[in-house]
Amino acid sequence: MPGYNALAEVYEWLISDAKLAPAEFAATFDDVLSLLPPNAQVLDCSCGTGQLAVGLAGRGLQVAATDASEAMVRRTAELSEEFRASVRTVRADWEELPDHFADDSFDMVFCVGNSLHHAEGARGRLAALEAMSRLLRPGGRLVLTSRTWELVRARGSRLDISDRLVRRNGRDAVVVYRWEIAPNWEDEHHIEIAIAQVDAAGPVLARSEVLSCWPYRYDELEAELHRVGLRTETNTFNPDAENYMVVASKI
Incomplete structure (x- = not known):
């Protein structure tokens, strides 16, 4: 995995x-x-x-x-x-x-x-x-x-952007999920997760990864x-x- x-x-x-x-x-x-x-x-x-x-x-x-x-x-x-x-x-x-x-x-x-x-x-x-x-x-x-x-697939491919900032280690971040729902259950699906750390006094630091799932x-x-x-x-x-x-x- x-x-x-x-x-x-x-x-x-x-x-x-x-x-x-x-x-x-x-x-x-x-x-x-x-x-x-x-x-x-x-x-x-x-x-x-x-x-x-x-x-x-x-x-x-x-x-x-x-x-x-x-x-x-x-x-x-x-x-x-x-x-x-x-x-x-x-x-x-x-x-x-x-x-x-x-x-x-x-x-x-x-x-x-x-x-x-x-x-x-x-x-x-x-x-x-x-x-x-x-x-x-x-x-x-x-x-x-x-x-x-069953719920995830019913909603189809989509972009979910958190409606609140998450605070960890003194920094805030926005979390984004991008769901790529394949046509069939047995096909490979993908979830891209992005975490953008934001700070009013500094740069935005973003990390993301595309994960395979079945x-x-x-x-x-x-x-x-x-x-x-x-x-x-x-x-x-x-x-x-x-x-x-x-x-x-x-x-």
Whole structure:
């Protein structure tokens, strides 16, 4: 899953205020975290800049964090050091996870932040889910969040410009999303994300990156989870909501 190397240095402008602090981000998963045993082994794959991984480590969990982007892994390691959190960081695509971790290693695997759509089509998505399932102990759980792609595709190609400035590190920025929606579900789609940092006393600093994605229907995800040996316990899917979460246990 290439990408996010250009955005890694400014990714905090894409994180909501509620999820910017590691402890607060981890707290959004209180319900599923309550199911874990003491000193549980947890993997945060597609860890981004590490807010969730560091928040989980702050709760006394044994945490590993992976991402396909070397720059994101570096930022996670830096955040871990800042908070003095013990997090093992590894650069790895989903398919490479079994090269770094033994089967049945984790009590819980997180794949959050709308990351699964970067897996290349149905085949790539199934391979990613299979790799994550392999790492779970029997009875362990996968926690996955996703955009509601049925809504995204219904809106078509478009330009979304934030109606407010986002303030991070003493600077304001405007965030822009350009959606390129392909004709068919199985085709490669594109999202261009641009972050323009603005300052009345200085120049505008802009970074942007075009990311490939392959959307999927909720029903497809459910079927694929079952194919890799995972049974859905709970989900928040609502066809009218922007995002949803699925918790699935390893059979």
